[in-house]
Amino acid sequence: MSMRNPLQLPRIETEDVYVLIRALKDIMHGILIAEQRPDTSIREVLRAHRYSSEQRTLIVESAYALLRSWEILRSAPWQREPKPIHIVGLWFTLAGGVIPDELRIRYIPEEIDALLDACEKTLEHKGIFAFFPDWFNERCERELGHDLWHDIAMSQITEPRTFIRTNTLKCTREELIESLSKQYIKGIVIPVNDTGVEISSPDKIFASEAFKKGMFEMQDIASQMIAPMLKVTPQFRVIDACAGEGGKTLHIAALMENKGRLIAMDIHQYKLDELKRRTRRAGAWNIETRLIETSKDIKKLKASADAVLIDAPCSGTGVLRRNPDTLMKKSNASIDELMSIQDELLSSYSSMVKPGGCLVYASCSILPSEGEDRIQHFLQSEKGKEWTLEESRRWCPARDGFDGFYCARLRKSS
Numbered sequence: 001m002s003m004r005n006p007l008q009l010p011r012i013e014t015e016d017v018y019v020l021i022r023a024l025k026d027i028m029h030g031i032l033i034a035e036q037r038p039d040t041s042i043r044e045v046l047r048a049h050r051y052s053s054e055q056r057t058l059i060v061e062s063a064y065a066l067l068r069s070w071e072i073l074r075s076a077p078w079q080r081e082p083k084p085i086h087i088v089g090l091w092f093t094l095a096g097g098v099i100p101d102e103l104r105i106r107y108i109p110e111e112i113d114a115l116l117d118a119c120e121k122t123l124e125h126k127g128i129f130a131f132f133p134d135w136f137n138e139r140c141e142r143e144l145g146h147d148l149w150h151d152i153a154m155s156q157i158t159e160p161r162t163f164i165r166t167n168t169l170k171c172t173r174e175e176l177i178e179s180l181s182k183q184y185i186k187g188i189v190i191p192v193n194d195t196g197v198e199i200s201s202p203d204k205i206f207a208s209e210a211f212k213k214g215m216f217e218m219q220d221i222a223s224q225m226i227a228p229m230l231k232v233t234p235q236f237r238v239i240d241a242c243a244g245e246g247g248k249t250l251h252i253a254a255l256m257e258n259k260g261r262l263i264a265m266d267i268h269q270y271k272l273d274e275l276k277r278r279t280r281r282a283g284a285w286n287i288e289t290r291l292i293e294t295s296k297d298i299k300k301l302k303a304s305a306d307a308v309l310i311d312a313p314c315s316g317t318g319v320l321r322r323n324p325d326t327l328m329k330k331s332n333a334s335i336d337e338l339m340s341i342q343d344e345l346l347s348s349y350s351s352m353v354k355p356g357g358c359l360v361y362a363s364c365s366i367l368p369s370e371g372e373d374r375i376q377h378f379l380q381s382e383k384g385k386e387w388t389l390e391e392s393r394r395w396c397p398a399r400d401g402f403d404g405f406y407c408a409r410l411r412k413s414s
Helices: 014-032 038-048 053-068 070-074 084-094 101-107 112-131 134-144 146-155 173-181 202-207 247-255 269-282 332-352 372-379
Strands: 162-166 187-189 196-199 216-218 237-240 261-266 287-291 305-311 353-363 387-395 405-412
Touching (some): 014 038, 014 084, 014 101, 053 070, 053 084, 053 202, 070 112, 084 101, 112 146, 134 332, 162 173, 162 202, 173 187, 173 196, 216 247, 247 261, 247 269, 247 305, 261 269, 269 287, 305 332, 332 353, 332 372, 353 372, 372 405
Parallel strands (some): 237 261, 305 353
Antiparallel strands (some): 162 196, 353 405, 387 405
């Protein structure tokens, strides 16, 4: 049975066709030529022109749909290296759109019929797996099994749901939902925790009074489940060792009720600068940022923390539907390199935990090789002998409807 392209375009008014394909051309130029992140390229295009709210939504959703189709478009038999404008033309046509005659010469590649035929045959032959590189399909089948990978793959080409985390330093979840409702934004309680809210109108959320007041942070539900694994108290000294821009750091601060001491560390200063900006909006005052420049920065904190979080750098394969460009620059070799880094972080950063303290390891990957396997590897190492696995959890996009995450809490012997 043939499989139709699951990323069909919605019905578009004629005037919006011109707007959409020109915006997509500029976005893809930013990604492929200027080497920008998709969110950066999209943001710059939206700022450069005046679009209606409906047009902005159409552009963003279409840009991510195009990126989810990247493997199909890339592997088509192009006669030469395709230009961004031709990639847009092929995707738009493949997704059921009709490019106006006056734009066809610029947007439609000469070999369009052959390209479309090849794309349709790829979809026919590979089904859902056509949306992912062969090497990645092989790896996922090996690690997850065919059926589970099929189900996860289906979930990863859908539009992601929008979740926010209540900032309990500012309000309760009920107060947040009430505030949003005053601006006609519907918030739906997610009962798996005390902070999660699903939003049905994400295009309005950052203009809301609730956002300006720091009442919430954008964060997937699975990601919201990581910080509570630390089981912190207001008296703790906690280290977030791979803090990045601070989504989980801010959650830890709220769980600590703005008390105790929370050290946010990262190897990138620009990420810590963004964390400081978010800290001010969230009203989280117990956070101290520290740049990791050498191994001495870790050694200085030996056995100093009640709890340490390692939100490890990983393949990002648990959030493919939010970041569909993730696999464009990945390979088996690059994932293997990340596994070595994960092992190194577990070995090094675990030294910062006091006797009797806990270490939480998390990765936003669907791959056991970046989750369960890394924990077992650590526990079987010389340093792992003083640690015990207390709890581990995995969130599966196909089963839970959230991003793919793995998390484990380890306890150091007293």
